[in-house]
Amino acid sequence: MRAAVIQFPGSNCDRDMAVALDKVTGSNSPTQMIWHKESGLPEGLDVIAIPGGFSFGDYLRCGAIAARSPIMRAVVDFANKGGYVLGVCNGFQVLTETGLLPGALMRNAGLKFICKDLKLRVETTASDYTSGYSKGAEITVPVAHHDGNYNADAETLAQLADQDRVAFRYVNNPNGSTDDIAGILSENRRVLGMMPHPERLNDASLGGMDGHGLFQSVAQAFVNA
Amino acid sequence: MLVRVHVTLKAGVLDPQGAAVRHSLNSLGFEGVEKVRQGKVIELALSETDPAKAEAQAGEMCEKLLANTVIENYKIEIV
Numbered sequence: 206m207r208a209a210v211i212q213f214p215g216s217n218c219d220r221d222m223a224v225a226l227d228k229v230t231g232s233n234s235p236t237q238m239i240w241h242k243e244s245g246l247p248e249g250l251d252v253i254a255i256p257g258g259f260s261f262g263d264y265l266r267c268g269a270i271a272a273r274s275p276i277m278r279a280v281v282d283f284a285n286k287g288g289y290v291l292g293v294c295n296g297f298q299v300l301t302e303t304g305l306l307p308g309a310l311m312r313n314a315g316l317k318f319i320c321k322d323l324k325l326r327v328e329t330t331a332s333d334y335t336s337g338y339s340k341g342a343e344i345t346v347p348v349a350h351h352d353g354n355y356n357a358d359a360e361t362l363a364q365l366a367d368q369d370r371v372a373f374r375y376v377n378n379p380n381g382s383t384d385d386i387a388g389i390l391s392e393n394r395r396v397l398g399m400m401p402h403p404e405r406l407n408d409a410s411l412g413g414m415d416g417h418g419l420f421q422s423v424a425q426a427f428v429n430a
Numbered sequence: 431m432l433v434r435v436h437v438t439l440k441a442g443v444l445d446p447q448g449a450a451v452r453h454s455l456n457s458l459g460f461e462g463v464e465k466v467r468q469g470k471v472i473e474l475a476l477s478e479t480d481p482a483k484a485e486a487q488a489g490e491m492c493e494k495l496l497a498n499t500v501i502e503n504y505k506i507e508i509v
Contacts, residue, residue, distance in 0.1 A: 307500075311444070312446055312447055315446070354446075356500075
């Protein structure tokens with residue numbers, strides 16, 4: 206698997222994401238870091254990760270400016286051709302702002318920044334991101350966000366449910382997200398956006414391994430391919 | 431030409447910030463405040479001098495960046 210991480214001014218989970226990806230890609234293909242001003246992507250990428258952080262200072266709306274940067278045009282093309290794109294936290298906000306994922310992420314209902322470990326329920330294993338978990342499994346993953354309150358109209362929510370596109374739900378909803386939604390998939394199931402940070406739980410000595418299954422699952426998709 | 435864009439949350443979209451402002455106003459003694467909705471005002475100084483064209487340009491800017499039409503409405507005012 207060949208992976209890349211996009212870096213914006215204000216990204217701050219980019220290196221953690223690269224470490225998590227490197228763990229499953231191996232030393233033969235280190236994760237490439239791509240600056241937002243690049244207009245094209247390197248050839249032969251399998252997975253692109255949009256990391257957490259506060260791109261462009263969250264100005265205007267979280268992820269709004271990053272979503273219109275030159276590199277994101279290339280990422281949208283990549284996704285539309287069937288490429289795998291993972292957006293975590295600010296990355297999820299960027300993906301909704303590009304329209305690759307439906308809905309929007311708004312200010313937490315309690316207005317506070319939330320930084321803590323939370324239980325997530327794996328709602329579907331029918332994706333290359335979640336195939337390594339068992340359906341209904343509860344995993345512990347940290348959240349760290351001020352704007353993670355997922356909002357979508359009734360039609361979109363019905364579509365997400367009908368197409369089994371809710372990847373993760375909060376066991377105890379921390380931020381007011383509609384339908385307890387913590388992460389959703391695109392229609393082709395290759396774009397995943399989620400507010401919690403799986404890349405932060407990839408080392409037993411740093412709190413646990415509950416996030417590792419996600420990266421292992423994606424890597425497995427390319428071993429099998 | 432100065433164009434003012436008002437971006438507001440769509441009806442039905444929860445506005446926790448507006449709710450907090452209302453709560454604060456109530457606690458200051460403004461008891462008649464029943465609802466607060468918070469939005470943004472964006473002023474654009476455009477080189478365009480034709481009002482209709484300026485409005486059209488601002489509309490395109492709203493659709494592409496200034497508003498997230500999933501959750502927000504916008505209104506354009508030529509100043």
